[in-house]
Amino acid sequence: MIDMTDMPQVLVLRELLAHWLSEIPASVLYPACLIGGLLLGHGYFHALKRTAELIVRQTNPMLGVLLTLGRLTLMTLGLLLAVQAGATALLVTLIGILIAKAGHMRKPPPVSLRPDSLRQGSLRPDKLRSDELKSGTLPPGKPRETQS
Template sequence: MTDLSLAVVLPLCLLSGIILGYLYFCALRHTADLIVNQGHPLLSIALTLGRLAVLAGGFFLAVQAGAAALLTTLAGVLIAKALLLYQTRRIDA
């Protein structure tokens, strides 16, 4: 890959990782709420399989662009996790 393509690919991977992480951790929160509130078990299973499939698909697309893109996508997912944890702690406080 050339420097120009990395300059375009890496920010896109970071943004994609943040979106993937936001979707993943929102679905995880919804799944936990379903389990705690004794919601429908099939919905919990479907949400779990769906969020894992979306995350795996996103990482698969990122790995097609190389290791740097994969690590940047992972960084985006971790940023989304930190932001959602911060938001949750602010609401609970």
């Protein structure tokens, strides 16, 4: 058993948490870390996307600050908990976070953040839309390439 008579309270909590986590079998701990990492990553990247929307729309800056502090706090606490479970649990949690990141990065941006809705006519000639490529129309000023 752990002797806690002369330890500060924070260290006592840390030791109890590490002791409790060490008794969980790996067959339960690692899937829980993966699911926890997925939830942690989903929350983090959802708050990040919401913060970006607030910045682009230039509305409610205080909510953006709170979302930033919240997502950093959530990530810090989640990773600190994973560290207490061990190096492998931390890596499994990180894998869950990276899977959640990949899922969020594949989603198209909301309509309010698409370049066409921000500034009309801001399409660069070197970045053609797929419908323009299919129809064969080009933006004004873009010469057709001739085949030699």
